[in-house]
Amino acid sequence: xxxxxxxxxxxxxxxxxYCPGCTHGIVHRLVAEVIDELGIRGxxxxxAPVGCAVLxxxxxxFDFMEAAHGRAPAVATGIKxxxxxxxxxxxxxxxxxxxxxxAEIIHxxxxxxKITTIFINNAVYGMTGGQMAPTxxxxxxxxxxxxxxxxxxxxxxxxxxELLSALMTPAYITRQTVISPKYVxxxxxxxxxxxxxxxxxxxxxLVEVISTCPxxxxxxxxxxxxxxxxxxxPYYPLGEFKTPDSQGGNDAA
Amino acid sequence: MxxxxxxxxxxxxxxxxxxxxCPKNVLEISDELNKKGYYPAFQARPGDCxxxxxxxxxxxxxxxxxxxxxxxxKLKK
Ligand SMILES: Cc1ncc(C[n+]2csc(CCOP(=O)(O)OP(=O)(O)O)c2C)c(N)n1
Ligand code: SF4
Ligand code: SF4
Ligand code: SF4
Numbered sequence: 001x002x003x004x005x006x007x008x009x010x011x012x013x014x015x016x017x018y019c020p021g022c023t024h025g026i027v028h029r030l031v032a033e034v035i036d037e038l039g040i041r042g043x044x045x046x047x048a049p050v051g052c053a054v055l056x057x058x059x060x061x062f063d064f065m066e067a068a069h070g071r072a073p074a075v076a077t078g079i080k081x082x083x084x085x086x087x088x089x090x091x092x093x094x095x096x097x098x099x100x101x102x103a104e105i106i107h108x109x110x111x112x113x114k115i116t117t118i119f120i121n122n123a124v125y126g127m128t129g130g131q132m133a134p135t136x137x138x139x140x141x142x143x144x145x146x147x148x149x150x151x152x153x154x155x156x157x158x159x160x161x162e163l164l165s166a167l168m169t170p171a172y173i174t175r176q177t178v179i180s181p182k183y184v185x186x187x188x189x190x191x192x193x194x195x196x197x198x199x200x201x202x203x204x205x206l207v208e209v210i211s212t213c214p215x216x217x218x219x220x221x222x223x224x225x226x227x228x229x230x231x232x233x234p235y236y237p238l239g240e241f242k243t244p245d246s247q248g249g250n251d252a253a
Numbered sequence: 254m255x256x257x258x259x260x261x262x263x264x265x266x267x268x269x270x271x272x273x274x275c276p277k278n279v280l281e282i283s284d285e286l287n288k289k290g291y292y293p294a295f296q297a298r299p300g301d302c303x304x305x306x307x308x309x310x311x312x313x314x315x316x317x318x319x320x321x322x323x324x325x326x327k328l329k330k
Binding site: 002003004005006007011015016018019020021022023024025026029180181184185220221222225 | 254256264266267268269270273274289291306307309310311312313314315317318319320321
């Protein structure tokens with residue numbers, strides 16, 4: 001208690017187009033709160049993805065750039081290299097980052113670009129109507145896997161945080177979620193840490209956030225949170241996978 | 254310190270996350286539509302609110318605010 005809760009200044013006044021109960025909105029708020037707390041609103045540039053967050057530039061009150069599908073880390077690299085004094089972050093979905101943009105994220109991380117990536121893993125392509133993503137769970141029904149994801153044909157869901165942690169370049173890589181207030185508080189701390197590493201010019205930082213897509217999962221927002229807890233979290237463990245102080249590959253989660 | 258709790262019912266999309274996570278069962282979904290066509294949340298039992306912020310924490314539309322106010326809320330009997 002003793003605390004007040006008000007809309008962060010780094011969020012614009014606009015209403016979002018997100019579906020009711022979609023956790024994109026929670027993560028937007030966390031990013032905005034962190035930017036307010038670090039006092040970096042005047043020198044932050046976001047890079048929006050293709051996906052449901054394509055209009056993210058409308059929802060923040062600082063500068064944004066729109067990237068082609070999956071290319072946000074490449075665009076952010078350009079901005080950061082030209083203006084290393086600015087804080088640059090990408091906000092990407094799992095279709096954007098783990099599918100069409102796999103090359104961009106791996107190489108940006110491996111080059112150790114001093115940018116931050118907020119990676120929304122909702123196990124589906126949201127914007128285009130619920131197709132399978134590389135992160136879709138085995139047996140999970142989507143519009144392109146009507147009988148459930150067949151791992152014989154499509155392999156296992158990609159664990160991007162672990163995969164990126166295996167690179168030898170120093171980085172901060174963590175997986176968080178926003179399925180309850182307790183986790184929201186932890187996720188905010190991780191996002192703040194990621195931005196702080198960038199402020200210090202230390203390393204590339206990425207926060208994967210296990211999120212929900214109630215609309216394409218065919219669930220109520222509350223059901224979607226419990227499905228994320230019972231189905232996604234056992235496969236996608238939370239924790240810090242790598243910090244710039246750890247040597248090379250995967251740190252213990 | 255006293256608090257002022259508010260839900261911007263025009264911003265609310267009636268998702269019910271705040272209702273679900275309120276530890277004191279303060280919130281409910283209204284049966285009247287807002288301008289966007291959603292049934293917004295409201296404090297059905299405001300006297301039970303402990304201003305913990307759980308509802309704010311889970312609201313994807315940042316429709317909830319808890320500010321400090323000078324107006325002393327009447328204590329529950
Ligand atoms: C080059 C290109 N290929 C494909 C598309 C179609 N497309 C738009 S969004 C999207 C996937 C978005 O999914 P995700 O990144 O998971 O974000 P979400 O909508 O779930 O937040 C695709 C394939 C596109 N816009 N551009
Ligand atoms: S389609 Fe899914 S990810 Fe997109 S806004 Fe709706 S709930 Fe959110
Ligand atoms: S502040 Fe806490 S007690 Fe009050 S309505 Fe919100 S969740 Fe319930
Ligand atoms: S969480 Fe926010 S949008 Fe959802 S019902 Fe509550 S006030 Fe409305």
